[in-house]
Amino acid sequence: xxxxxxxxxxxxxxxxxxxxxxxxxxxxxxxxxxxxxxxxxxxxxxxxxxxxxxxxxxxxxxxxxxxxxxxxxxxxxxxxxxxxxxxxxxxxxxxxxxxxxxxxxxxxxxxxxxxxxxxxxxxxxxxxxxxxxxxxxxxxxxxxxxxxxxxxxxxxxxxxxxxxxxxxxxxxxxxxxxxxxxxxxxxxxxxxxxxxxxxxxxxxxxxxxxxxxxxxxxxxxxxxxxxxxxxxxxxxxxxxxxxxxxxxxxxxxxxxxxxxxxxxxxxxxxxxxxxxxxxxxxxxxxxxxxxxxxxxxxxxxxxxxxxxxxxxxxxxxxxxxxxxxxxxxxxxxxxxxxxxxxxxxxxxxxxxxxxxxxxxxxxxxxxxxxxxxxxxxxxxxxxxxxxxxxxxxxxxxxxxxxxxxxxxxxxxxxxxxxxxxxxxxxxxxxxxxxxxxxxxxxxxxxxxxxxxxxxxxxxxxxx
Amino acid sequence: xxxxxxxxxxxxxxxxxxxxxxxxxxxxxxxxxxxxxxxxxxxxxxxxxxxxxxxxxxxxxxxxxxxxxxxxxxxxxxxxxxxxxxxxxxxxxxxxxxxxxxxxxxxxxxxxxxxxxxxxxxxxxxxxxxxxxxxxxxxxxxxxxxxxxxxxxxxxxxxxxxxxxxxxxxxxxxxxxxxxxxxxx
Numbered sequence: 001x002x003x004x005x006x007x008x009x010x011x012x013x014x015x016x017x018x019x020x021x022x023x024x025x026x027x028x029x030x031x032x033x034x035x036x037x038x039x040x041x042x043x044x045x046x047x048x049x050x051x052x053x054x055x056x057x058x059x060x061x062x063x064x065x066x067x068x069x070x071x072x073x074x075x076x077x078x079x080x081x082x083x084x085x086x087x088x089x090x091x092x093x094x095x096x097x098x099x100x101x102x103x104x105x106x107x108x109x110x111x112x113x114x115x116x117x118x119x120x121x122x123x124x125x126x127x128x129x130x131x132x133x134x135x136x137x138x139x140x141x142x143x144x145x146x147x148x149x150x151x152x153x154x155x156x157x158x159x160x161x162x163x164x165x166x167x168x169x170x171x172x173x174x175x176x177x178x179x180x181x182x183x184x185x186x187x188x189x190x191x192x193x194x195x196x197x198x199x200x201x202x203x204x205x206x207x208x209x210x211x212x213x214x215x216x217x218x219x220x221x222x223x224x225x226x227x228x229x230x231x232x233x234x235x236x237x238x239x240x241x242x243x244x245x246x247x248x249x250x251x252x253x254x255x256x257x258x259x260x261x262x263x264x265x266x267x268x269x270x271x272x273x274x275x276x277x278x279x280x281x282x283x284x285x286x287x288x289x290x291x292x293x294x295x296x297x298x299x300x301x302x303x304x305x306x307x308x309x310x311x312x313x314x315x316x317x318x319x320x321x322x323x324x325x326x327x328x329x330x331x332x333x334x335x336x337x338x339x340x341x342x343x344x345x346x347x348x349x350x351x352x353x354x355x356x357x358x359x360x361x362x363x364x365x366x367x368x369x370x371x372x373x374x375x376x377x378x379x380x381x382x383x384x385x386x387x388x389x390x391x392x393x394x395x396x397x398x399x400x401x402x403x404x405x406x407x408x409x410x411x412x413x414x415x416x417x418x419x420x421x422x423x424x425x426x427x428x429x430x431x432x433x434x435x436x437x438x439x440x441x442x443x444x445x446x447x448x449x450x451x452x453x454x455x456x457x458x459x460x461x462x463x
Numbered sequence: 464x465x466x467x468x469x470x471x472x473x474x475x476x477x478x479x480x481x482x483x484x485x486x487x488x489x490x491x492x493x494x495x496x497x498x499x500x501x502x503x504x505x506x507x508x509x510x511x512x513x514x515x516x517x518x519x520x521x522x523x524x525x526x527x528x529x530x531x532x533x534x535x536x537x538x539x540x541x542x543x544x545x546x547x548x549x550x551x552x553x554x555x556x557x558x559x560x561x562x563x564x565x566x567x568x569x570x571x572x573x574x575x576x577x578x579x580x581x582x583x584x585x586x587x588x589x590x591x592x593x594x595x596x597x598x599x600x601x602x603x604x605x606x607x608x609x610x611x612x613x614x615x616x617x618x619x620x621x622x623x624x625x626x627x628x629x630x631x632x633x634x635x636x637x638x639x640x641x642x643x644x645x646x647x648x
Contacts, residue, residue, distance in 0.1 A: 011638075012606075012634040012638055015641070017607070019588075020607055022498075025497035025501055026497060026588070027497060027500070028500040029517075032492075032496060032500075033489060035518055036492070036521050036522065040483075041525065043484070240535075339611055
């Protein structure tokens, strides 16, 4: 038998709390789990770390651009199809044998030892030779030639620095080059047996051949990227009280670090880097709060009440922080209703750090010193620190104030998480020394929290 | 394994449940099922409906548990899911909120007062389930879930003024019922 619960208007509420409050825990049906389990989702497989669709999109763009803007002319195969035809054709074979000595009889040997090359400085860049490469003496060809001390004439690339470098770089694997060069020579004669060989064609073919025999490149880069544009994503439906910051000025952010690249195929590079990322943001926000949004820290204290408020702060760059502050009742006689809003203005400085690991694919176009390049790939970001400092605040309201000394006790904890996004760039690279290049490219980086645009500059050292 | 599960913080437990760990899911279910069943009983018309709500609620919990970010307790987050489900149950049952006028109360009391089961342990819940759904919803939200009238108005699709008047009438109605059944509770 309970006391009569109907003595005052709050008695109904007391009765309800007594009957159905926190202690109201009736027994659930015994077979509840058995009925529930078949409807539960199956165990999830680990999601693959990679975002396939941005990488596929990037790869597709690179392939598309390489097809449209390729400046490497497709040339006819010069070896496998034609050479057997030459070798099975006695007429061509005889012509080759007859032509070669007459072709090179006026050429001075540049090297005297077999399988040796003269230093680059010995070979004049503009050296030309007049050669009679056919039975018709009126036809002449020009171009520098080097006669190897052995018995196989080897045409070389002429006045092109890259070509010279390419040839010298292949000296350790010269035999295949010789053979290719021989086959090329035969091929040229086979295709144009009665006319002079087209030396420009030879140059291009030999350049391709030597490129195939080049050592696979390894590149170490030092890179810095200031970001000039930052836009954060708006947080969707935060489950707690949240306010957005308005930037006082554009966030200052930059990254710098190292990257390592390999070039397993001509004009294709794959790189991985490690870059610390820094960002500083200054912003303002206005928090509209009510007492019911906070927690009374001393409800049983007959004196001044103290409240703690917690809310999510979302910056313009997409960074999130959890901010809490304490306010004290000004006067115990305050009549401020619990649902009356009051406004706080605050200015904050946020300093965040992270580690970025770009995993990129690069397609390069061009020959010589200048290269145009497209890059794209995944960008893994590992969170670092995220510090928020409140540097300015307004008065709370007439009935509330900050702690003693009228200073807000504010704690901000940055919310950080590992994220995987993507990065893409278009740029130019110039070789300034044999093993040193400079690269500049605008880049776009997209992460969970937003998008950034910057300008990357790098020094690349090759092996 | 069971000992390890019990020691897990709420966020890690939620992550394990989101990944489909049946042991974690069973542990969480057993931990909160009675409290949530109490919420279902408070919002529903009958025990059968409450059992259906319980199952539907936990399906939703384990489907959406990956959205739990660690703010507040996991039990509190689950409670919100079930309260939301209770409100949806009210809307499903009633369509538009039923606004009960004071002159209907006497009629309802006369119709229902002899339907109370005076034996058993759950007289109070049965009494609550006898209330018109609109009264029951407002009482649950205002008194037991500590929602403001503005929040109740948003949830139920009524005005804040209507919420206040319905709460007053719900209390009056319940008071009259309790007066008639006071000696039995």
